[in-house]
Amino acid sequence: MTDVEEKRAAAAVPEIVRRRKRIWPVVPIVIGALLVVLLTYTLPPFRNYQLATIGAYFTVTAGLTVLTGLNGQLSLGHGALMATGAYTFALTQNRWLHTPVSFVAAILVTTLAGVVIGLAAARLRGPYLAGLTLAVAVVVPSVTSTFDETFNSDMGLSVALDPPPGTIPMERWQAWLCWTGALVTVLSLATLVRGRFGRDLRAVRDDETAARLAGVDVARTKVLAFVVSAACAGLAGALFAVLAQSVSPGAFPLTLSLFLVMAIVIGGLGRLVGALLGAVLLVALPALAQSAGESSGSQHLEGNLALVVFGVVLVVVMLAAPGGLASIRFNLWRKR
Amino acid sequence: MDRFVYLTFDGLSRGAVYAAFALALVLIWRAARIVNFAQGAMAVAAVYVAYSVTGATGSYWLGFLAAIAFGLLLGVAVEKTVMRFVDHSSPLNGVVVALGLVLIVQGVLGIVYGNEYRPVATPFRRDAFEVGGIALLSRYDVFVFAAVGTVVVALTLLFTRTAVGLRMRAAAFAPDVSRLLGVPVGGMLTLGWALAAAVGSLAGMLVVPTELGLHPTAMDVVFVSAFTAAVVGGLDSPIGAVTGGLVVGLLLSYVSGYLGATVAPMAVLLLLVVVLLGRPGGLFSSSKARLA
Helix, strand or coil, X not given: CCHHHHHHXXXXXXXXXXXXHHHCXXXXXXXXXXXXXXXXXXXXXXHHHHHHHHHHHHHHHHHHHXXXXXXXXXXXXXXXXXXXXXXXXXXXXXXXXXXXHHHHHHHHHHXXXXXXXXXXXXXXXXXXXXXXXXXXXXXXXXXXXXXXXXXXXXXXXXXXXXXXXXXXXXXXXXXXXXXXXXXXXXXXXXXXXXXXXXXXXXXXXXXHHHHHHCCCCHHHHHHHHHHHHHHHHHHHHHHHHHHHCEECHXXXXXXXXXXXXXXXXXXCCCCHHHHHHHHHHHHHHHHHHHHHHXXXXXXXXXXXXXXXXXXXXXXXXXXXXXXXXXXXXXXXXXXX | CHHHHHHHHHHHHHHHHXXXXXXXXXXXXXXXXXXXXXXXXXXXXXXXXXXXXXXXXXXXXXXXHHHHHHHHHHHHHHHHHCHHHCCCCXXXXXXXXXXXXXXXXXXXXHHHHCCXXXXXXXXXXXXXXXXXXEEEEEHHHHHHHHHHHHHHHHHHXXXXXXXXXXXXXXXXXXXXXXXXXXXXXXXXXXXXXXXXXXXXXXXXXXXCCCCCCECCCCCHHHHHHHHHHHHHHCCCCHHHHHXXXXXXXXXXXXXXXXXXXXXXXXXHHHHXXXXXXXXXXXXXXXXXXXXX
16 A cells, blocks of 8 residues: 555544544543432432442443344343352452452452353354353352352342441442442443454454454454453442342342343444443333332232333344344434 | 162153253254244243133143143244244344243233242142152153153154155255245244144143242243253254253252252253353254354
8 A cells, every 4th residue: 555545545534533433432431420420419319229220230231232242142141140249249248348349359250250151152152152141040049059158048148338438328329339330341341342352343243254264363252252241240240239238049030131131132232322221221111110010009010011011122122123222213313 | 779760760750841842942943043042931821821721620631731722822923923023144133032022921921920839730649659669650750751752752753754744844944945846934934833832831731840830930940951951962953852851851850869959950051061062062963064
């Protein structure tokens, strides 16, 4: 390529696009952080708690988006990975009562679990991978009751938490913790995905053979994707432990794993905005369904209505708009 | 030794059910290249239908027939309304749609019947015959073997001896050529789903009384065991599914007998990991072209 051609190629990308690409992940994160702080001061405690829950869900859906959306690996076992993080957090917290250390421990242990599962997962595709991770998701209660001296079976563990500093109410403190986790996660993921790693992920997803021919280490990329998303799930699990101030197998059923997949599919596969949409839906839909159940006076509707709504939305979105809600919005924007 | 013999027979009886369930998975996989992750939930729905019918009429066998018939209809409905429209460009899509079905079925069952465990009656007693002081089989185990054996033989005859079976195999193997030769490929696919769902319902009817009881999520763990059975055998192989089912049943029986029932799901996970790491396509799979 001659000098002139190079200059022409560089000029073809408008300056503003290049600059926006560099700044892009940071700006919405800062705006998001300000928005969360503002909301925590205006919302009543229960809404703060819901906001915190959205943050915790966002942490795991963002990681799952990278794994499933960008790398094409479907995991039904992220509920179990969250349980790993939550139990690690509870155990370390109850022993040393040092929150930052417990968070780090939760992430490290879950990352390790992610390496083990990821090594197996990298060799599998499609239904085989889904089946293996499904088995991981189902195994949580049996682990907690087999080692019941440590995990206390179905009863679970309560989590000792330091009181929030100063006069900050608990719910606001939880919202801050969860959203710090979520925004740090999303910022790291957005940065990671923008570079070479993101290109490798997509290349492996679209065509493994072509990616290998182009010099991408397919196995390494797949394992790394699993490990990264496992770390996110571990952090999210720890945040769940902070939210509930207890951990038990009942908090991480198979449906949680299915909900997570549903959230990223509905939100839009492969887009972090989609992960946010999914996290909001995960909190909003059950709340709406519950109020609908309460107003109808039927106990059976509670919870179950949310399942049905989730399922119907999932099937409809998958059949009608496989790109998810984020892609619909984006296409409309483009057409204008 | 007594214990070992007892556990072996118990494992074979469990394994027969997993074999039937795995066979249903293999049926759909061969016909449509979809692993029906909703199969467990669909089977639970059929068992609830049997529960209602038996409750209303007082006859176990009417409930049994109702469950099989409902399974057939549900299979047709699921294929005609949903699965037919799944985009097959990525294997992810089929799995995700099936997961959506799981949520719908479990939610509807929860709304109609509530989320508590319900005891289910068995048609035969479950206390074992004794031969020379050793407990071997219960009447119920014999019933399970007979039912699963009948299904396996019937399916084998259907696929190898009848024209419909030939068309179904052709439609699954080479859809385009079959269509040119006048085989109604869509109809064969629907038939495959109906048969598989009916076999799944039968497996559900057989397994639910022996597990914890009837509950919207009762089949989650059973599904994982059956999936493991299908994978151990290779998703493409009906013989593999039956063998895999018996292997998984024996493993579960020995593990829960000697190490405790809570260890069993972990043993299944371990078996799945070992098999998939060794042969990612399952033990009975034929070798495929290498990717790169």
